Amino acid sequence: METPVLQAININKYFLDPVRFRVLKDISFSIGRGSFVSITGKSGCGKSTLLYILSTMDTDYEGELFLDNEALQEKDNAALALVRNQKIGFVFQFHYLIEEFNVLKNVMLPAMKLGKFSNEMIEQKAMQHLKTLGIYDQALKNASQLSGGQKQRVAIARALINDPLIIMGDEPTGNLDKKNSDIVFGIFKEICLENKQTTLVVTHDPDFAKRADRIIQMEDGKILL
Template identity: 60%
Template sequence: MNEEIALSARAISKYFHEPETFQVLKDISFDVKKGEFLSMIGKSGSGKSTLLYLLSTMDTDYTGEITINGECLTGRTQNQLAAFRNAHIGFVFQFHYLLPEFTALDNVMLPALKLGKKSQEEIREDAYSNLKMLGLEAQAMKQSNKLSGGQQQRVAIARALINQPAVIMGDEPTGNLDSKNTDIVFEIFRQLAAERGQTIIAVTHDDEFAQKSDRILELGDGRLLN
């Protein structure tokens, strides 16, 4: 396994069986380098979100092979995959999924507390550091439901980073944001990739967002078009 490769997909195919059998992904293969900011685009129904769901290991019903950080994840148990996800994959969704009654800081700490590799004090310091990096140190002790939409999405990014994941996966991460906050989130991703070597894979409908990333993968009718 090439040490420069963060994620590798080999001959990925997937079928849906309801209401009738339909092949949604057709023999997809590609690599993502460490520190690369990759956008996946395609019309609705092209298979891009389905592919991201497979890459994230949350769906295991496929043929082919997925490797992240040098570890082949195909064929592992659900418990093994859940543990791997928490340690190695950060998620940023269209909706932030923060716990509304928790502070921004507490929300960021949660995945690291679950992982249990550091003391609570170390985790608190890491979480605060992430919030500070994203310009949110003044909001750390606010309940997340008291933050603006753009601030909440930045808290979600800080949370995604807390376990220093091999890959951050974004599913329409700017889909609920106005143009100003979309630009802020894009710039955060760009800096994370360029300055921290963070690998980012984002599904997006935003052509401008995609065009500014390092590389675009376009899907159409379940196949890679480029």
């Protein structure tokens, strides 16, 4: 059996507000390479909290977490930052582009930070991703000049620049109309099929969720399905 790309074992999370409150309850699941998985559930069920733990941005939890067969729960912040930059691509509801930079520079930034390739090679990769996503002609425009749908495609190109093992999305279509939501869904689906990259998306949109390969349904901090 193929080793899972991502594996969570008995993840528990507590908030202090003002008393200790359990938000995630014994979460366990694994995700295989190249699969497209959606996490869905009502607002407040814990799905975004879970994603922030899976993405290593929240380290205050109980349980075990493995990415690419590597245990993450004992790593320090510097080691986790390296894991995030090398192995995880992020797409959020808000694109978080640097508005005064052009599209090309926004896409290149994570790879420039990683420092594995020359800027010339990074630029070539970035332009190829922009071409694949249909926004090649926008490369030299400032991010502030783009529409919402275009900005989200730039955010996806940026998430792909370091060839991550897994793409994680937190409500990536939350600010988009149906047409652009369908475009973004199609992009994620193609990433899985063509590149064998795993995609994990938190969404409250049932139409988006049901088109994924697998749905993880959450309620009151627990997985139902």
